[in-house]
Amino acid sequence: MSIEEYRLKNKRIRDPMSILIDGKKTAQDIKNEIAARVAEIKQAGGKQPHLAAILVGEDGASQTYVGAKVKACEEVGFTSTLVRLAAEVSEEELLQTVEDINQNLDIDGLIVQLPLPAHISVDKVTNRIRPEKDVDGFTPANVGRLTLNWPAYVSATPYGIVELLKRYQIETSGKHCVVIGRSHIVGSPMSILMARNGYPGNATVTLTHSKTKDLATICRMADVLIVAIGKPEFVTADMVKPGAVVIDVGIHRIVDETKKTGFRLIGDVKYDEVAPIASAITPVPGGVGPMTIAALLYNTLQSAEKKVFG
Numbered sequence: 001m002s003i004e005e006y007r008l009k010n011k012r013i014r015d016p017m018s019i020l021i022d023g024k025k026t027a028q029d030i031k032n033e034i035a036a037r038v039a040e041i042k043q044a045g046g047k048q049p050h051l052a053a054i055l056v057g058e059d060g061a062s063q064t065y066v067g068a069k070v071k072a073c074e075e076v077g078f079t080s081t082l083v084r085l086a087a088e089v090s091e092e093e094l095l096q097t098v099e100d101i102n103q104n105l106d107i108d109g110l111i112v113q114l115p116l117p118a119h120i121s122v123d124k125v126t127n128r129i130r131p132e133k134d135v136d137g138f139t140p141a142n143v144g145r146l147t148l149n150w151p152a153y154v155s156a157t158p159y160g161i162v163e164l165l166k167r168y169q170i171e172t173s174g175k176h177c178v179v180i181g182r183s184h185i186v187g188s189p190m191s192i193l194m195a196r197n198g199y200p201g202n203a204t205v206t207l208t209h210s211k212t213k214d215l216a217t218i219c220r221m222a223d224v225l226i227v228a229i230g231k232p233e234f235v236t237a238d239m240v241k242p243g244a245v246v247i248d249v250g251i252h253r254i255v256d257e258t259k260k261t262g263f264r265l266i267g268d269v270k271y272d273e274v275a276p277i278a279s280a281i282t283p284v285p286g287g288v289g290p291m292t293i294a295a296l297l298y299n300t301l302q303s304a305e306k307k308v309f310g
């Protein structure tokens with residue numbers, strides 16, 4: 001579906017000049033591209049890319065996310081291995097499981113689904129993953145490589161955002177980019193990517209966080225506003241410069257009796273009032289969210305083809 005068609009279909013977009021950044025469609029395009037590449041590899045007698053996921057405990061959201069990742073592997077022709085461990089597993093046993101996968105020559109990518117139970121050190125576990133298989137881009141080696149603008153596995157959400165900006169040909173050079181939220185997974189790598197010498201990049205970046213003073217004034221200066229604060233509908237129209245590009249990373253379930261499911265999803269941005277003044281915006285759902293799994297698959301393909309570490 002073209003942007004025009006999507007815009008016409010989606011009645012929430014009131015300003016005809018505002019572009020709807022369609023993450024659902026873009027993610028599907030990327031998955032199709034990956035599936036085509038896997039078919040080529042297989043035809044040439046090569047090995048299917050293989051992603052392993054470790055899931056500790058019974059957390060409902062984590063089970064859903066990991067299930068979606070395994071399903072996406074099937075869709076593009078990857079092999080997947082899901083290792084399920086009890087919530088009471090010892091840190092030592094989890095570290096040994098990571099080590100076994102590190103040594104397994106058939107496995108190209110490994111993710112340990114977060115959060116982990118409180119008795120396990122996330123830092124210790126992350127640091128045990130071989131950087132060459134760290135398709136989440138969480139290890140110190142990959143974060144360092146990203147910072148140096150070396151080839152690196154970029155974590156899924158920032159990678160997905162970069163890919164959306166690229167595919168929608170959004171200019172970033174010389175623009176002021178404001179990032180709300182400094183998490184290791186989203187805000188911090190996003191600020192590095194937007195400031196680096198490349199495209200997307202070359203932006204003047206302001207990274208804001210919980211101690212930032214007068215956030216609304218800073219947000220109003222943004223040409224590109226990336227919101228990863230984790231608060232429902234936090235960004236309102238008065239915080240957005242007319243014509244800004246707005247990227248919403250948030251996803252929240254709220255009760256809605258009018259829906260069959262009894263809930264609906266909203267983002268960190270008050271979409272209905274911001275969309276009409278933005279030049280381009282990601283919706284929730286269907287914006288950044290679907291891109292994250294596509295990014296993970298892409299990193300796994302890169303690993304199978306030895307494109308990052310050589």
Ligand code: GUN
Nearest residue numbers: 111112113114115136156
């Ligand atoms: N938990 C929430 N998001 C993520 C992610 O991107 N990777 C992993 N491993 N765990 C998560």
